[in-house]
Amino acid sequence: MASQLRGNDLRQLGFPEGRAIGLALAQLQRRHLKKLSQTDQLTLLKELLSNPASFLTHLDWSHTAAALLPAPSRHIALAARKDYAVFGPEYIEQGAIHQMETAMKLPVTMAGALMPDAHQGYGLPIGGVLATDNAVIPYAVGVDIGCRMALSVFALPPKHLEQRVQELRKLLLEHTRFGNKQGFVRGQKLDHAVLERDEFRDIGFLRNKQATAAEQIGTSGGGNHFVEWGVVDITDPTNELGVPVGQYLGLLSHSGSRGLGASVANHYTRLAKDVCQLPAEAQHLAWLSLESEAGQEYWAAMNLAGDYASACHHQIHLRLAKALGERPLAKVENHHNFAWKETLADGREAIVHRKGATPAGQGVLGVIPGSMTAPGFIVRGRGEAASLSSASHGAGRAMSRTRAKQELGEADVRRYLQQHGIELIGGGVDEAPQAYKDIRAVMASQTGLVDVLGSFTPRIVRMEGGA
Template identity: 50%
Template sequence: MNGKDIIRLGLKGHLIGLALKAADARKGLSKRELLDELSSVIAHPQDYLDQPPYRGLAEELLKAESQQAAAERSRLRELPLAYDVWGPELIEDGARRQMNVAMRLPVSVAGALMPDAHVGYGLPIGGVLATRSAVIPYGVGVDIGCSMMLSVLPVENLERSEMLRLLQRHTRFGAGVGWEGRERPDHDVLDDPAWRESKLLGYLHGKAAQQIGTSGSGNHFVEFGTFRLDEPDLGLEAGEYVAVLSHSGSRGTGAQIAGHFTRVAERLHPHLDPEARKLAWLDLDSDDGQAYWQAMTLAGRYALANHEIIHARIAKALGVRALAQVSNSHNLAWKAELNGEQVVVHRKGATPAAAGQLGIIPGSMADPGYVVRGLGEPRSLESASHGAGRAMGRKDAERRIPKADMRAYLEARGVTLIGGGIDEAPMAYKRIDDVIAAQGDLVSVVGQFKPQVVRMDTGSEDI
């Protein structure tokens, strides 16, 4: 017997050598008998794991079968599933390409693209994706639980100088920034037993405690402004009110959770097309999937706790209680029912918009934001945009937008900015009114917020 005989049986590579070695250990058999035995091993390797001459070959055959099965499970569809798009004229081709890749995943069952959509990592920002029994860490994003909160306050004629003082005194921004000493706030989210459920969460607890009640960089903000209701709602009469609006997330805690579980997912899908690598998923019923879900849920709660502390500090400094408060998360995955089966709906930069559900869609640092009520549109997986959406990347904005133009834009709208940078200039964003108009079947507008004093991180360049 030689290698050619083995090749005719369908074996390749190192398996040929293993088969010849096994055949050599069975010298008492005829060639025909050896070929029959090897054919049986190839057909039923699990039956030969306890037979020494064939054990090595059987183990390698089963390993190859497992790898082939994994490759098949990771194989993308030839064509993306159909999905609906809102405001297609507002959306760049790159975001469409990313969504098309997501809709080719074997675990995907439905999707939608919001009018603020733009390119992100993995799923585009503004992408909504439903999957069957799977969760995608980068379908949620790095800033897990990134969210909005609006507090309507019972104060009148609050001076701009007082708004400035309150924001400078009671907010903190930037990578790694936290409150120090006795000023460090506490919150019951830090007592959640989930922090003790894994080594990763235990390690991150200290970071979470150090940064709680603060905001990150990028497009995170806290701002004072006026909130207008044209009709009674939210338990309030129609009219104009002083309000605080914030955009913040889970800080370094969420980022490390996202990075860790994305690496785990990528290792589990080594055969996934490179184009879809950042969309690697975890089976929801696996240990890794359950661990991510627990960590994601905790990070979402932690993000909302940051808002609660910020708003409570400002209200306490003013000696008041909020008249009304609205909040929502727009970077999370939710379990939902779709066509009679349970799915996981990923909203990466998308506002939940079930029928009657309140949400907040902000504009830019100098443009209005809107409190909205969901209309429960099933084609959008009961979702809406999470903001205006970027029209320029950060580096592009820094190159193209003159500082003088940004200053003039802010001045024309009566906005005072603390921090901020050219990369967050209003002109780097789509027009919020165009985005709102493109989703009239997804949400109805409840009220409008206009910023007056805005605090952000300094960005990549001071103004």
């Protein structure tokens, strides 16, 4: 083990007085770096000092590198607020409005819109859509990168649900896993090509993330994530699903990119804050230029996380369809918490962030869920320019999780679910139906954004917890 380097050793190398010395010394205490000889440690620090920009996305040294780069002479100033469209303003809390107003003042902002299910989050509000000029904002994408909905429609009648509640309940227990404490044991796990992607090797930050991704693939997160059986009611005879008007057994899932997406979001947000210093009210909206190495790395990692989230859903539906002994007639899948390269209505190229907002381009299919006691809707996008071709991603919260826990009793929630014929496995009062907005009112606020092809009404719901 190397003898411990001290601040004077770094000063002799040429490290400037200040934060960089402390950060570097702290990093050298990490187990794998302490094993290096003092000569190797000094060689590494010389390389870092000579070209800190090349270490900005390094797993160990990104923050030290940022501290070595010249600090901006001042904070990046906010610009005049640009106009944006608001859908269903009567359903949107003031906190979400304030966050959107701040986002519309960023120098890189080109356009924006706020969906009727919007509520306050970190950085961009949940339900916020933001178009930027060649810049990506990790917290405008969100922590759960690529979170999505996936629906399978089966050629079984609704009475299958009524007659086989316990059987379908058992299938959810046996073939789904939730949260960080549950996973599939050896022999149950399914492989997927996404785990072999080059990004796990080519991006330094991701090199130690593949094992966790492999452990969690095919599982769902906690919070508002779910897998549920319910009734699909196809009402539009011109639907692109190729499914005749009528009612069917459906399987709906909601989850994202698990620990992989969260680690990507948190790492690159910290990095963005180091290189993009904004006023306090806008600090969570720090961006990375797509012309920078860090921006390109985040873009690649974000797309990997999105594909990983999709793979998780595919495995969930594959397991349950196989256990059910049926192949789905049709599938619908869409994601949110993502950024896309798109062309705006005025012809400008933009990076469009949809944080808790459903892509609703012309002819694009998606699912907008309600709550456990209210239907979700299968929709076709109308490509409305004012909404940046977006729609809500659900009903949206009417109560924060904290408020729901304070005001709702578990016995009352269970009674409410029973009255609506809902079988719930797991879940908590923070996800009670009463904590959500009225999905029908939300849908009425966006009739110009999507056409409704049908609905999905939950019956047997599994969330984190339960046995």
